[in-house]
Amino acid sequence: MKRVLTYLFAAGMMISAASLMFTSCTKEGPQGPAGANGTDGTDANATCTQCHNFSELIVAKIVQYDASQHAAATTLARNAVDCSPCHNSQGFQECLTTGEWETSEIIQNPAPINCRTCHKIHDTYTAADWELRTKASFTNCLGGTTDMTTDGGDASGNLCARCHQSRLATPEITDPTSTTTTLQPTSYRYGPHHGPQSPMLAGTGGYDINGDAVLANSYHTGRTSCVDCHGATASGFATGGHTLWANTAGCNIPACHDGAVTNFDYEGKQTIIEEGLVILEHKLALAGVLDTVAHPGYLVTTVAHTQKLLAIFYNYKFIEEDRSMGIHNFKRANGMIEDGITYLESLGY
Ligand code: HEC
């Protein structure tokens, strides 16, 4: 609420500053931002009111945004060059321009992900600035191409995917089916790292440990975009809208589940994934791959693992870090769990 008042104050200041600029140019303290001239020769300051007006639109969006995890910004302290592309607004915008996955320097005074990060706010000072900063496909952190464009043509998922993607796990698995060649990562934090939601939804992340291409994707793949579910009709400032918390209003639109979804554990699918992950975790621990002592839940780095076992561990982490428990792509998550359990059982675990 405090922010809304601040915002209204700023808007009021802006309007009075604008009128001052038109009436007098002397003595009135600091001048407001000078707008670039419009192509038709009009003063850009006059376009401010395309957004800063007495419509409630921005107020409503700010209240929702304030309830989002982006606004909570608990990870804002991650401002190193290799974290800033996703953990603060300036780093994201710099990397969008350079195409790199590292900023040139540590970002001092990092700003949380905010209106300007995703929209072109104050680029032209016109309503055209509501446009998203990017909807383009891009080369991801693993060197592949990410394109989240859905059948409906909504490419806004490419914006989210720039941050919500897997990062490189080294050494890289070259043959996830190999039971003979081994790898020994040095970091117990081995895996896709946080937020691999876009490769999960797109069906491009994780490994096919049997190499039989049986892994399938759920109906969501290629048909739904992040904001279809995370930016659905707002329920106050609890879910939906710019809170980006998923709600069942997103599931239940007529073209999709049309009222059939009452909670996210639809048809018990989240329970299946949760239970499968527990079994897989247990077997990976028995196989000496998953640590239960020094760094519980992470990789055992004191010995080398076959590429196949390492790939199963990676898949386990991938599903865990995705955090939707199968909602993003049930078939792929479940397929990876089943393949992993079957192989570990064949080894006697
Ligand atoms: C595309 C719509 C849009 C236009 C056009 C626009 N603004 Fe803004 N402005 C915003 C939004 C959204 C915020 C809120 C940012 C936030 O809270 O993070 C904002 C915030 C502000 C603030 C509060 C301080 C800040 O930077 O957060 C000032 C002052 C401001 N705008 C001035 C202007 C002026 C002056 C113009 C015209 C030259 C203008 N704006 C044009 C959308 C717009």
Ligand code: HEC
């Ligand atoms: C600039 C990078 C960036 C962009 C763009 C971005 N996110 Fe995020 N997102 C993050 C980070 C970082 C966090 C964790 C924030 C924290 O806790 O500090 C996060 C958190 C979230 C969360 C909450 C997860 C939790 O911690 O519980 C959701 C949901 C989410 N984002 C959805 C989206 C959606 C949907 C989009 C696209 C409309 C999007 N994000 C765009 C970086 C980004």
Ligand code: HEC
């Ligand atoms: C390619 C984008 C990207 C990069 C680069 C990145 N992160 Fe993140 N990180 C995210 C996203 C997105 C989330 C939120 C994921 C979620 O909530 O599921 C996140 C979450 C986190 C979290 C919170 C995890 C939790 O369980 O609450 C930590 C800690 C973190 N990152 C640390 C780092 C550090 C340290 C670096 C730099 C070495 C880094 N990240 C680099 C995208 C990135």
Ligand code: HEC
């Ligand atoms: C994480 C990214 C993200 C952040 C942060 C964000 N938005 Fe958005 N916003 C979106 C997406 C995605 C859409 C849907 C637009 C689309 O699909 O083209 C949207 C749509 C909008 C719209 C409707 C635009 C239109 O063309 O009708 C408004 C208004 C808006 N946002 C305001 C804000 C304001 C104000 C803030 C800051 C308080 C903000 N947004 C922060 C991603 C974001």
Ligand code: HEC
């Ligand atoms: C088909 C609907 C759907 C799509 C599409 C979707 N999500 Fe989700 N997402 C969900 C649901 C439902 C959850 C689980 C919520 C729960 O169990 O609390 C979730 C969970 C998450 C979480 C964990 C934090 C949380 O909110 O529980 C993040 C982060 C996230 N999604 C980001 C994304 C991103 C980024 C995209 C696009 C690449 C995306 N999601 C696409 C429905 C969806």
